Structures are given as C-alpha cells and as structure tokens.
Amino acid sequence: MTATPDPLATVTTLTTNQDLDPQRLREAFGIFPTGVVAVAAEVDGEPVGLAASSFTSVSLDPPLVSFSVANTSKTWPTLRRAAHLGVTILASHQGTICRQLAGPVEERFAGIGLHTTEDGAVLLDEGLARFDCSIHDEVVAGDHTLVLLRLHSVENADTSLPLVFHRSGFGRLEATA
Numbered sequence: 202m203t204a205t206p207d208p209l210a211t212v213t214t215l216t217t218n219q220d221l222d223p224q225r226l227r228e229a230f231g232i233f234p235t236g237v238v239a240v241a242a243e244v245d246g247e248p249v250g251l252a253a254s255s256f257t258s259v260s261l262d263p264p265l266v267s268f269s270v271a272n273t274s275k276t277w278p279t280l281r282r283a284a285h286l287g288v289t290i291l292a293s294h295q296g297t298i299c300r301q302l303a304g305p306v307e308e309r310f311a312g313i314g315l316h317t318t319e320d321g322a323v324l325l326d327e328g329l330a331r332f333d334c335s336i337h338d339e340v341v342a343g344d345h346t347l348v349l350l351r352l353h354s355v356e357n358a359d360t361s362l363p364l365v366f367h368r369s370g371f372g373r374l375e376a377t378a
C-alpha cells in the first residue's frame with residue numbers, strides 16, 4: 202500500500218510575531234492585482250479627487266462599494282464634504298491619467314475629459330464604468346479609513362479592458378478566446 206502524501210508537509214511554516222514592516226507588507230499586498238478607480242467630486246466649484254486601487258464591491262442590496270483612504274490624505278477631508286462622489290473605473294489606456302490623479306493636487310484634473318452631475322459627482326470620460334455615490338459610512342481602520350459608498354446610479358457601457366495595478370506598476374488583462 203502506498204502512503205498518501207500529506208499536503209501539509211510541504212507547506213512552509215509561517216513565523217509568528219515577525220516584524221510586519223510596512224515595506225514588506227506593501228510588497229506582499231501588491232502581489233494581489235486590482236483595478237483602479239478615480240474618486241472625485243466638485244467642491245467649492247473645483248474638481249477634487251484621487252486615484253484608488255482599494256476599490257471593491259461590497260453589497261447588492263443595498264448597493265454598496267468601498268475603498269480605503271490613507272488617514273494622511275490631504276484630499277479626503279475636502280472630498281468627503283461633497284454631497285455625491287463619482288467613482289470611475291479606469292480603462293487600460295488611462296495609466297497616465299491615474300498617475301496624474303495621484304500627483305500634485307493643482308494638476309490632477311488638467312486636460313482630463315470629465316463631467317459633473319447635478320449633485321456634484323465628477324465622472325471621467327473614457328472610464329469603463331461610472332458610479333454616482335454618496336458616503337454610507339466611514340470606519341477608521343488603522344492608518345486608513347474604510348469608506349462605504351452607497352450607489353445611486355451606474356453606467357457601464359464600455360466593454361474594453363480595465364487598467365490593472367500590480368506590484369506597483371500597470372499591467373493589462375489578456376482577453377481569452
């Protein structure tokens with residue numbers, strides 16, 4: 202009789218209480234590929250916003266999505282004042298726009314095609330899907346705040362490929378046959 206190999210025998214033991222330094226964590230988190238969204242609104246007559254790869258779907262009923270924002274963000278205290286926020290899922294060709302949305306505040310929206318809803322949500326042209334949202338809840342979670350957004354409308358007409366963020370760089374999905 203042949204012995205069945207123990208699958209656990211090949212698993213590397215994880216050290217407990219190791220130093221989870223931020224750089225090591227950032228690299229480990231970056232192994233998980235994500236899309237990227239623009240979260241933006243008009244506040245005091247100006248578009249404000251940022252790029253976020255922490256976006257995820259949360260609930261269908263009620264319709265909720267989330268993203269997490271660093272507690273050091275200079276933009277979030279202003280952005281959260283908006284009645285409605287726009288979330289745009291970026292397309293594969295919008296890597297430069299993504300970097301711009303994470304760069305100097307005064308140039309974030311320079312030359313970017315966008316429109317603003319009556320409620321002040323700012324939505325980017327050429328995104329794959331656009332959500333009109335309002336803040337449902339904010340939960341402080343360590344050095345970030347988890348923001349739950351309630352959806353009011355969705356538009357997803359574009360079927361082209363999304364921008365993919367992976368290991369601190371941009372990639373793209375390969376369409377399979």
Ligand SMILES: Cc1cc2nc3c(=O)[nH]c(=O)nc-3n(C[C@H](O)[C@H](O)[C@H](O)COP(=O)(O)O)c2cc1C
Pocket residue numbers: 237251252253254255256268269270271273274275276277299300302303304306366
């Ligand atoms: C691809 C990408 C993804 C990002 N994702 C997030 C995120 O999920 N949460 C966050 O707080 N900042 C994220 N940032 C950084 C913000 O876009 C922005 O640079 C940061 O909030 C600093 O600007 P601020 O002080 O004006 O908020 C990301 C940046 C890039 C380039």
